Amino acid sequence: MYPPDFTYVRVNSVDEATKFLDSQDDARPLAGGQSLIPMLKLRVISPNYIVDLNPIKDLSYVRSGFNSTKIGALTRYYEVLKNDTIKINVPLLYQAVRLVGDMQVRNLGTIGGSVGNADPSSDVPTVLTALDAEIVLTSSSGSRSVKALDFFKGAFTTDVKKGELITEIVLPNLEGYYTTYKKVVRRAGDYALVSLALAIKMKGRDIEDIRLAYAGVSDKPFRPIEVEKGAIGKSLDDSLIEDIVSKVSSQVNPPSDTRGSSWYRKEVMKVITRKALKEVMG
Ligand SMILES: Cc1cc2nc3c(=O)[nH]c(=O)nc-3n(C[C@H](O)[C@H](O)[C@H](O)COP(=O)(O)OP(=O)(O)OC[C@H]3O[C@@H](n4cnc5c(N)ncnc54)[C@H](O)[C@@H]3O)c2cc1C
Known part of the structure; x- marks a missing residue:
């Protein structure tokens, strides 16, 4: 797989990079190249200019x-x-x-x-x-x-x-928070089928603050703000966990693709949410 033709531009400063990007309609910055190069090779994109940021x-x-x-x-x-x-x-x-x-x-x-x-x-x-x-x-x-x-x-x-x-x-810097990242993948080293980033602050058994964000269930990171607000001030027990699990999963309609079906993604979402919150209870 060969990328389409493009002009390679090396820049040495942010100023140089932004001026160049501003002057061209079809220029893409290159950082680690781990996503950009495959996208070029697969011809998903074909920019005229690749602006290499690595010298900065x-x-x-x-x-x-x-x-x-x-x-x-x-x-x-x-x-x-x-x-x-x-x-x-x-x-x-x-x-x-x-x-x-x-x-x-x-x-x-x-x-x-x-x-x-x-x-x-x-x-x-x-x-x-x-x-x-x-x-x-x-x-x-x-x-x-x-x-x-x-x-x-x-x-x-x-x-x-x-x-x-x-x-x-x-x-x-979230002081006094417990955090955990739960990620389910089909193969080691793969993108998430579904993942959850949880940050939670407890006051005794009550939730003082909670943030939940998911990958793989929407077209962008999903943050169920209303569910979070509803949980603040409540005691973290099995019944609240089941309430949160049911509410977050009912708010999404995940895509079906080669990694997993929409139904399966929702099930994974429930499992990792329950697991993460039970960990906090423990
Ligand atoms: C085998 C494999 C497995 C992977 N597994 C995972 C995984 O498990 N989880 C995961 O999250 N990711 C995974 N990735 C993706 C990886 O995290 C990429 O490194 C990341 O998505 C892109 O970072 P990069 O520095 O390589 O950016 P690049 O590929 O260089 O650029 C990516 C995009 O961002 C733009 N860009 C880059 N820098 C800037 C900037 N400073 N300002 C504006 N735009 C910019 C580029 O123009 C391009 O559109 C995987 C990639 C591979 C190849």
């Missing part, structure tokens, strides 16, 4: 502050995994990134690339949606931040506008 070294970083952790868009999965402050401040991201693809994918794939790709079965967008993370977009006229919930518009569709580059992800 200052887009790769993890900066930990008091309230939030900032991750540069070009930070690779393996860099996230070896960063101790992420393990402490944003354990949910660590738990999910451990399960992305295989070692080769984690060595090259980037956080910004996963966000830009917006595959509805991917792991990082689901975590960002659960955590209310912000995605920083930079263009030649400045920067803006978009909440993950507003950023993912549909399958492979985001809020990135012409001439914009994803430059940073800002994740809140």
Whole structure:
């Protein structure tokens, strides 16, 4: 499989990249290439220009502050995994990134690339949606931040506008939360059939805050906000768990594809929701 012809452009700074992206109608940034190169080879896309971001070294970083952790868009999965402050401040991201693809994918794939790709079965967008993370977009006229919930518009569709580059992800440091990432795959190293990112804060046996986000059940990460609101202040017991399980699964109509049928995805969604919440009870 050969990609269609394109012009390869190497850029050395965010400024250079955004100016070029702004000047062309059909240019695509290249980060780790783990999704872009297969899409080119399969001729799903055929852009005129591929803009290689890899020389921009200052887009790769993890900066930990008091309230939030900032991750540069070009930070690779393996860099996230070896960063101790992420393990402490944003354990949910660590738990999910451990399960992305295989070692080769984690060595090259980037956080910004996963966000830009917006595959509805991917792991990082689901975590960002659960955590209310912000995605920083930079263009030649400045920067803006978009909440993950507003950023993912549909399958492979985001809020990135012409001439914009994803430059940073800002994740809140959730203090006192229990987090877990549950992912069911058909084969080791595969995308999620269904996955759940859960962050929950308890006060004794009562739920003080809860965030649930799912991959693989919709055309973008699914966050059942109303179900979350209904659970806050209630005691976490078997009957509440069954109530949450039934409500979240009744709100989705997952796709049927080669990984699994719509019915099966819903069943998996119920099982992992129940399992994650029982873990919290335990
Ligand atoms: C075998 C295999 C298994 C995989 N398994 C999983 C899995 O289990 N879970 C999972 O979540 N993912 C999985 N992936 C996908 C992987 O996570 C990709 O690395 C990721 O989707 C894209 O990251 P990338 O850095 O390679 O981006 P690229 O492939 O370079 O780019 C992806 C898209 O994002 C755009 N883009 C990249 N950077 C930016 C930027 N800074 N600003 C704006 N747009 C940008 C590109 O133009 C392109 O459209 C798998 C991939 C492979 C090949």
